[in-house]
Amino acid sequence: MTDSDGSTRPAPLTATHASQLEHLVEEIGSRASATVVYGEPVTAEGVTVIPVAEVAIGFGFGGATGRGAGAATTGEGGGGGGGVRAKPRGFIEIKDGAATYKPVRSPWLDVVIPLAALMAGAAVPGLARRFAARRRLG
Template sequence: MENPATAATPAQSLLERLGQQLSTTATAQAVYGTPVERDGITVIPVARARYGFGGGGGGGTEAGEAAGSGLGAGAGVSLTPVGYIELREGRSRFRPIRSSVVPLVAVSGAIAWLLLRSVPRLLNNRKDS
């Protein structure tokens, strides 16, 4: 007979199944894409993978609560391209993909600085009018 303290609850069972499902998708193929070969050069895409899942369950067994139970779970996967591996003439080289956010932030900062610098002049011109 199974000990009730160690018996898997429906929530635990669901989380185990969800974890098993995620583990089958967390393969090297998800991070290192299918290699592509052209003109003697092989390119292997590289991505950063993040996985997460959680869940829980409960029941209305306390006084004043409706009878019944609830169960819920969720999972998420995020794959972000970070670069590629280039294979050429027996040598390999990792080529990162540069993010375009840094130049955008720098340009936005420069524009904000120029606008703020012109505010006193605009206020002085307004007073003179």
């Protein structure tokens, strides 16, 4: 739509647009699951493993009409799109009638956390001495 000053503003959402948006959301949602990303549960030697994933869905849709520099120049347009992101979070292990969730940890956590603790432990005594020396001088 065009304002009195000739600028373009978003067109109102019509029933057709709402229907297209609903179809887009349904289509993306039907395809986003841990099964699609990681496959079906696997059973071997009496143990069933079911993958667990965090799935995020993003989508958008928009349209506009407007008037260009000349009085006869008008136009309209629209579009939409979406995407899916999946991250492995763990798996459910079913064994002997008991289900257990086992998270998948980032290997960096096994390195970064101990390294940060070691560095903090090495730095604290020196910082404590400097702080104590400043208090004596001040």
